[in-house]
Amino acid sequence: MNPDIFADEVVTHALVRDVALPRGAGTLALITLDNGHDHTRPSTFGPRGLTELGEALDAVAAREDIAAVGVTGKPFIFAVGADLKGVPLIGDRADAAAVGRLGHDVFRRLGELRVPSFAYYNGAAMGGGVEIGLHCTYRTVSTGVTAFALPEAFLGLVPGWGGTYLLPRLIGAEKALKVVIDNPLAQNRMLKGPQVRELGIADAIFDSADFLEESLAWTARVLKGEVVVDRPEVDTGKAWDDAVALARWNVDGRLHGAAPSYVKAIDLIAAAKDRTRDEGFAAEDEALADLIMSGELRAGLYAFDLTQKRAKKPAGAPDAALARPVTKVGVVGAGLMASQLALLFARRLEVPVVMTDLDQERLDRGVGHAHAEIGRLLAKGRISPDKANRLTALVTGSLTKDAFADADLVIEAVFEEMSVKRAVFAEVEEHVSAECVLATNTSSLSVTEMAAGLRHPERVVGFHFFNPVAVLPLLEVVRGERTGDEALATAFATGRTLKKSCVLVKDAPAFVVNRVLLRLLAEIVAAVDEGTPIEVAERAAAPLGLPMPPFVLMGLVGPAIALHVNETLHAAFPGRFPLSDNLAKLVASGKPGVYRPDLTLDPEAVEIFAGGDRPSTEEQVLDRALAALADEIRLMLDEEVVAAPEDIDLCMLLGAGWPFHLGGITPYLDRTGISEKVTGRRFRT
Known part of the structure; x- marks a missing residue:
C-alpha cells in the first residue's frame, strides 16, 4: 500500500495492560484503543493503527499466563471505524483491496485466540469500531452509548471488516439488515445501548457509571462458568431469504438503483449464510475495492464532511458572544x-x-x-x-x-x-x-x-x-x-x-430549499400540463434517488401550500416559475393530491391534469428538470442567497433529503456535465 495515502493518519494506539479478574478468574489482557485526544476527536483505524493493534494481538496471543483478552476504548469513545481522510487519495484498486484485507487480518485474530475475547463497548462505536467487537467471543455495552451504527452504505461503502458476514450470523439476516440497510436509509439513524442489547449484538448491558468494573466482573463469571451466554439459533432458511428479498424491494423502491453500496451490502448478507468465514471476508475485500474506487464514495464523503464540519461552523454567522x-x-x-x-x-x-x-x-x-x-x-x-x-x-x-x-x-x-x-x-x-x-x-x-x-x-x-x-x-x-x-x-x-x-x-423568495424544490416541481408539473402522464413524470426523477417522487411530495406538503409558494416565486420570477392552472384546479377541488391513501392515482385528479398534447419521455423530463436546477442554483449564487455552493448542498442534504450517495446537488450537476452545459461553468472547482 502507498504509505503517502495515509500520511496524516492520527494513530489509534493499542495500549495493553493486565487486569486481575475478580473471583480468581485469572488475568485479562485489556487493550484500550486511544488516539491520544479527548472525545472530540474519536479514535479511528488507519494502516499504522491497525498494524500496531496487530502487533499487540500477536504479543498477547503468545502468552500462556492470561485467561482472556478484552478490548475497550478511551472515555466516551470505543472507536468509530476507518480513517477515511486518505480514502479519496486512493487511485489504485490494489491499494483499495489492501485496506480491506488489513482490517480483516488484524480483527479476525480476536476470534482465533486460544482464549476467549471480550469487547466492552463503553462509548460511541461505528463502522470498524462495531466490527472489531463482532470478531470477539463476547460483547458488553454501556447504557450510556448513544451512537452505535454501521453507517457505511450511507457513505457509499459496505461494512467491509466483517460486518456483512459476522453480524447476520450472530443476530440473523432480518436484524442485521435493519442495522446495515434500514438505519442508514433513515438519515443514518443510530442505535443506543439498550437497543444494541435487545438486538442481541451485546450479550450484557451495564450502567455507564461502573461499566468497565461491571463488565470485568461479568467476564469473570463467564470464565468461571457461572454465566452461560445463550444466543438464539439463527434461521438460515426461508426467514433469511425473505428478509433479503424485503430489503431489496425496499432499497429499489427508495433508490431505484442509484446507490450501489446498498445493493452490494444486501448481496453480501444474502450470500453470508452459505459462505465460510474466509469466503465472506474475501467477498467483503472485493466489494470494498470496487466501492472505494467509485464516484459514489467520493460524493458520500463530500456530503459527510459538509454535515460534520460546515454545519457546525455556519458561514457568515455573527460572533456568538452577541447572543x-x-x-x-x-x-x-x-x-x-x-x-x-x-x-x-x-x-x-x-x-x-x-x-x-x-x-x-x-x-x-x-x-x-x-x-x-x-x-x-x-x-x-x-x-x-x-x-x-x-x-x-x-x-x-x-x-x-x-x-x-x-x-x-x-x-x-x-x-x-x-x-x-x-x-x-x-x-x-x-x-x-x-x-x-x-x-x-x-x-x-x-x-x-x-x-x-x-x-x-x-x-x-x-x-x-x-x-x-x-x-x-x-x-x-x-x-x-x-x-x-x-x-x-x-x-x-x-x-x-x-x-x-x-x-x-x-432574505430572498422561498430562501433555499423551497426555491430549489419548487423549481424542480415546476418543471415536472409543466411537463404534466403539456400532456406527459403523471406516472411518467414521477418516474423521471427516480434516478436521483430522492426520498419521494415529486407528486408524492406535493401531497405531503399539501397542494395549497405548493400553490402558495409557487405564486410567491411566480411574483418574483415569472419567467422561471409559471403558474399551473391545473394545480390551481386541484387545490380548488379540495383533493389532498393526485394520489389516494393507498398511493394509487386518483382518476379525478388525473382528469384535472389531462388535456395536454405535447407529452415528454422520462429522459426528456429529467433533462429539463436538471437543467432548470442548474440554472436556478447559478442565479441563487449570483444573488448571494448563500455564501457558497456548499451551503446549497448542505440545505438540500439536511432539509430536502438529497441523497448522500449523490454528494451534494452542485457536485452532482458538475459530475454529470449539466452545470457547464447550462451555465457555462462548474459550481465547484
Whole structure:
C-alpha cells in the first residue's frame, strides 16, 4: 500500500495492560484503543493503527499466563471505524483491496485466540469500531452509548471488516439488515445501548457509571462458568431469504438503483449464510475495492464532511458572544407546526413555552397535542416520568399576548399570508421588551417586509424549520435587510441548542430549499400540463434517488401550500416559475393530491391534469428538470442567497433529503456535465 495515502493518519494506539479478574478468574489482557485526544476527536483505524493493534494481538496471543483478552476504548469513545481522510487519495484498486484485507487480518485474530475475547463497548462505536467487537467471543455495552451504527452504505461503502458476514450470523439476516440497510436509509439513524442489547449484538448491558468494573466482573463469571451466554439459533432458511428479498424491494423502491453500496451490502448478507468465514471476508475485500474506487464514495464523503464540519461552523454567522440568553419562548399559533415548535423548544431549551391562539378550543387542541407527544415519548421510554412531568408543565397556553411580556424569543407559526404575519408581529411588539427577538417560521415570504413598520425591525429574523420539526435537522436562518447582529446571533445560538444545523440565508423568495424544490416541481408539473402522464413524470426523477417522487411530495406538503409558494416565486420570477392552472384546479377541488391513501392515482385528479398534447419521455423530463436546477442554483449564487455552493448542498442534504450517495446537488450537476452545459461553468472547482 502507498504509505503517502495515509500520511496524516492520527494513530489509534493499542495500549495493553493486565487486569486481575475478580473471583480468581485469572488475568485479562485489556487493550484500550486511544488516539491520544479527548472525545472530540474519536479514535479511528488507519494502516499504522491497525498494524500496531496487530502487533499487540500477536504479543498477547503468545502468552500462556492470561485467561482472556478484552478490548475497550478511551472515555466516551470505543472507536468509530476507518480513517477515511486518505480514502479519496486512493487511485489504485490494489491499494483499495489492501485496506480491506488489513482490517480483516488484524480483527479476525480476536476470534482465533486460544482464549476467549471480550469487547466492552463503553462509548460511541461505528463502522470498524462495531466490527472489531463482532470478531470477539463476547460483547458488553454501556447504557450510556448513544451512537452505535454501521453507517457505511450511507457513505457509499459496505461494512467491509466483517460486518456483512459476522453480524447476520450472530443476530440473523432480518436484524442485521435493519442495522446495515434500514438505519442508514433513515438519515443514518443510530442505535443506543439498550437497543444494541435487545438486538442481541451485546450479550450484557451495564450502567455507564461502573461499566468497565461491571463488565470485568461479568467476564469473570463467564470464565468461571457461572454465566452461560445463550444466543438464539439463527434461521438460515426461508426467514433469511425473505428478509433479503424485503430489503431489496425496499432499497429499489427508495433508490431505484442509484446507490450501489446498498445493493452490494444486501448481496453480501444474502450470500453470508452459505459462505465460510474466509469466503465472506474475501467477498467483503472485493466489494470494498470496487466501492472505494467509485464516484459514489467520493460524493458520500463530500456530503459527510459538509454535515460534520460546515454545519457546525455556519458561514457568515455573527460572533456568538452577541447572543442573548433565552429563558422563555412564546409561540404564536396553536396548529400542528406551532405545537411541534413548542415541544422542541421545551425539550431542548428546558424553558417555559407559552402558546397563543384566537380561541380556547384551538389553543387547548394545540397545547394538548404537545402534551400528548410528551406522553408518547414517555410510553416509548425516551424520557423519564420526572422529565415528562417537567416538560408538560413547561408548555402552557394563553388567549392573550401579554403572556409574552417576559419572553426573550417569540416565534410565529400562523397562516402563510403577509398581512396576517405583519399584524401578529405588530400586536406582539406591544407586549414584549425591546430586546425580545421576533422570529418567523415563514417558508417563502419576505422577512424584511414582515418587519417593516415595527418600532424595532432589527429584532426580526427568519427561523425556517422543516416538517417534521423533530426529525429534519436543517434550520434556515434568514437575515432581513434590517436584522441586527444580536438577533441573528441569538437565532444561531438557539438553533444550536435545538440541535439543528443552521445555514445563513439572504432574505430572498422561498430562501433555499423551497426555491430549489419548487423549481424542480415546476418543471415536472409543466411537463404534466403539456400532456406527459403523471406516472411518467414521477418516474423521471427516480434516478436521483430522492426520498419521494415529486407528486408524492406535493401531497405531503399539501397542494395549497405548493400553490402558495409557487405564486410567491411566480411574483418574483415569472419567467422561471409559471403558474399551473391545473394545480390551481386541484387545490380548488379540495383533493389532498393526485394520489389516494393507498398511493394509487386518483382518476379525478388525473382528469384535472389531462388535456395536454405535447407529452415528454422520462429522459426528456429529467433533462429539463436538471437543467432548470442548474440554472436556478447559478442565479441563487449570483444573488448571494448563500455564501457558497456548499451551503446549497448542505440545505438540500439536511432539509430536502438529497441523497448522500449523490454528494451534494452542485457536485452532482458538475459530475454529470449539466452545470457547464447550462451555465457555462462548474459550481465547484
